[in-house]
Amino acid sequence: xSSITTAATPAPPRAxxxxxxQQWIGLLYVAPAVALVVVFFLIPLGMTAWMxxxxxxxxxxxxxxxxxNYVAILRDTRFWNALRFTAYYTVIVTIAxxxxxxxxxxxxxxxxxxxxxxxxxxxxPAVVGFASASLLWSWLLNVDSGLFSPAAYDLGLIDRKFNLxxxxxxxFWSIIAMVVWKVAGFTMIILMAGLQSIPQxxxxxxxxxxxxxxxxxxxxxxxxxxxxxxxxxxxxxxxxILAFDQFYIILRGGPRNQTLTAVYWIFNxxxxxxxxxxxxxxxxxxxxxxxxxxxxxxxxxxxxxxxD
Amino acid sequence: xxxxxxxxxxxxxxxxxxxxxxxxxVLFAAxxxxxxxxxxxxxxxxxxxxxxxxxxTGFSLENYATLNSFGEGLWVSAQNSIYVSVMTVVLSVAVSxxxxxxxxxxxxxxxxxxxxxxxxxxxxxxxxxxxxIFLVLTKLGLHNTLTGLVGVYVTxxxxxxxxxxxxxxxxxxxxxxEAARMDGASNLTMLLKVxxxxxxxxxxxxxxxxxxxxxxxxLAALVLMxxxxxxxxxxxxxxxxxxRFGAIDWGAVQAGVTVMMVPCLILFLALQRFYIRGLMAGxxx
Numbered sequence: 089x090s091s092i093t094t095a096a097t098p099a100p101p102r103a104x105x106x107x108x109x110q111q112w113i114g115l116l117y118v119a120p121a122v123a124l125v126v127v128f129f130l131i132p133l134g135m136t137a138w139m140x141x142x143x144x145x146x147x148x149x150x151x152x153x154x155x156x157n158y159v160a161i162l163r164d165t166r167f168w169n170a171l172r173f174t175a176y177y178t179v180i181v182t183i184a185x186x187x188x189x190x191x192x193x194x195x196x197x198x199x200x201x202x203x204x205x206x207x208x209x210x211x212x213p214a215v216v217g218f219a220s221a222s223l224l225w226s227w228l229l230n231v232d233s234g235l236f237s238p239a240a241y242d243l244g245l246i247d248r249k250f251n252l253x254x255x256x257x258x259x260f261w262s263i264i265a266m267v268v269w270k271v272a273g274f275t276m277i278i279l280m281a282g283l284q285s286i287p288q289x290x291x292x293x294x295x296x297x298x299x300x301x302x303x304x305x306x307x308x309x310x311x312x313x314x315x316x317x318x319x320x321x322x323x324x325x326x327x328x329i330l331a332f333d334q335f336y337i338i339l340r341g342g343p344r345n346q347t348l349t350a351v352y353w354i355f356n357x358x359x360x361x362x363x364x365x366x367x368x369x370x371x372x373x374x375x376x377x378x379x380x381x382x383x384x385x386x387x388x389x390x391x392x393x394x395x396d
Numbered sequence: 397x398x399x400x401x402x403x404x405x406x407x408x409x410x411x412x413x414x415x416x417x418x419x420x421x422v423l424f425a426a427x428x429x430x431x432x433x434x435x436x437x438x439x440x441x442x443x444x445x446x447x448x449x450x451x452x453t454g455f456s457l458e459n460y461a462t463l464n465s466f467g468e469g470l471w472v473s474a475q476n477s478i479y480v481s482v483m484t485v486v487l488s489v490a491v492s493x494x495x496x497x498x499x500x501x502x503x504x505x506x507x508x509x510x511x512x513x514x515x516x517x518x519x520x521x522x523x524x525x526x527x528x529i530f531l532v533l534t535k536l537g538l539h540n541t542l543t544g545l546v547g548v549y550v551t552x553x554x555x556x557x558x559x560x561x562x563x564x565x566x567x568x569x570x571x572x573x574e575a576a577r578m579d580g581a582s583n584l585t586m587l588l589k590v591x592x593x594x595x596x597x598x599x600x601x602x603x604x605x606x607x608x609x610x611x612x613x614x615l616a617a618l619v620l621m622x623x624x625x626x627x628x629x630x631x632x633x634x635x636x637x638x639x640r641f642g643a644i645d646w647g648a649v650q651a652g653v654t655v656m657m658v659p660c661l662i663l664f665l666a667l668q669r670f671y672i673r674g675l676m677a678g679x680x681x
Binding site for chain 2: 098101110111112113114115116117118120121122124125127128129130131132135136139142192195200201205208209210211212214216217218219220221223224226227228230232233234238239242257273274277278281300326329330332333336337340351354355358359364367368370371374375378379382
């Protein structure tokens with residue numbers, strides 16, 4: 089029996105039963121994925137909430153303490169400092185990434201000879217891991233064996249070698265430079281995709297109407313790129329809030345613990361001090377912040393009205 | 397006259413454009429090139445500032461040899477990293493192809509719920525559930541094993557790769573399957589023999605992302621692998637760079653960073669098309 093006749097006339101019960109059994113097989117196909125998500129995501133997520141209500145050392149018995157951990161968080165000034173520093177870092181690094189990535193995107197958007205080569209070059213640091221990039225820059229930033237300080241000294245820009253990692257401001261801006269170097273190419277590609285999706289005739293019509301480049305950018309490019317900009321913004325913000333590798337590897341949270349991020353503080357509490365219950369409560373706070381941001385992100389990414 | 401002026405202006409703007417492009421390219425490539433070249437210096441020279449970046453007192457592999465003598469050595473960590481990355485690729489491709497096919501072609505109870513569940517894991521970063529993952533692995537007897545780490549990495553890849561594979565299968569016309577079914581192919585043979593060749597580009601994309609993700613991941617490996625013989629490259633290199641094996645040998649750091657970067661760069665340059673495709677698929681949807 090061909091599929092056309094099955095569609096036209098109701099299938100006999102037996103055939104339908106076979107068909108629906110066929111459909112159930114789909115469950116088998118997705119089962120491994122669902123199992124992994126349950127074991128490595130759902131259960132740990134539930135446990136985080138459960139553990140956050142306990143005093144839970146690595147060894148020995150854990151005990152229920154209700155909201156005790158959360159009360160402790162309210163008084164944990166170091167956590168709030170870490171959270172404040174993370175927010176500060178997120179804002180600064182996101183602005184810095186956009187300031188570099190947007191001009192790059194405009195530069196590589198139009199096809200011309202060598203554009204592909206430029207794109208590849210700008211993008212290369214993005215495929216290197218954050219840990220590799222941090223190790224690499226920890227060497228470049230080193231005062232004696234590195235590049236920046238000795239090079240500046242040799243060029244006569246400074247009279248004696250300057251340790252970039254010893255005080256907060258130069259250390260912080262060194263990290264910003266490293267992250268921009270690593271991430272700008274990635275943001276550039278996303279922004280470029282947005283730029284390329286703007287219909288060319290719209291720009292041409294605006295030129296005919298006498299709009300200058302700046303007016304065109306403001307009236308056409310920016311509004312039509314809203315979703316792309318939102319996406320690039322979200323990726324940058326989400327990545328920065330969870331920053332850990334670069335601060336751990338290059339600065340160890342220093343100088344004087346001034347660059348401890350939220351994830352770094354949770355890591356310290358959970359895996360250095362082994363206060364697992366307290367670490368879980370801190371994680372819950374971070375989680376709530378991130379879910380709230382996700383909701384904002386869904387709203388920013390909503391489809392433009394009238395279009396679907 | 398006017399024509400010549402406009403031609404020279406065009407030439408000038410082209411020169412300006414390409415000088416910008418070349419200068420920016422050099423800035424982006426410089427740190428990578430610097431590390432790769434400096435790693436070939438003899439140990440005594442590698443301690444000095446890298447000016448110029450290339451070896452001036454002779455080409456040497458001393459730094460790689462030194463690196464292999466720290467702790468369990470470069471080779472053990474490299475093997476661990478290769479094992480974890482390859483297993484993550486194999487398993488995440490297998491799981492995602494099956495699930496993508498299931499979500500694309502079948503109707504079954506809780507289908508939408510399962511799909512949303514898998515995608516929603518993107519909203520909650522694994523950094524915030526690392527402690528219980530540590531305990532779950534201990535319960536499963538996978539504490540401090542590379543297999544446990546692979547399980548975590550595969551799960552991290554699932555939202556992206558299942559989403560990619562479902563879309564890839566959705567794009568295959570149903571007529572192809574119906575024709576194959578007429579010829580008596582079972583579900584699984586059909587998936588492997590008929591469908592897989594058609595969604596191959598998607599498979600390459602998710603394999604590439606899985607490899608890079610696993611090869612470069614740091615925090616989970618740092619927390620979950622406590623035994624030196626289980627360290628992956630980033631964890632081993634960080635231990636070395638923090639001076640855990642004595643005074644910091646910057647030559648060894650350059651060599652290690654080179655080993656960590658080069659596979660990523662080669663894969664990216666070879667499979668660039670698939671990488672950008674994946675990025676766009678993730679970005680546009």
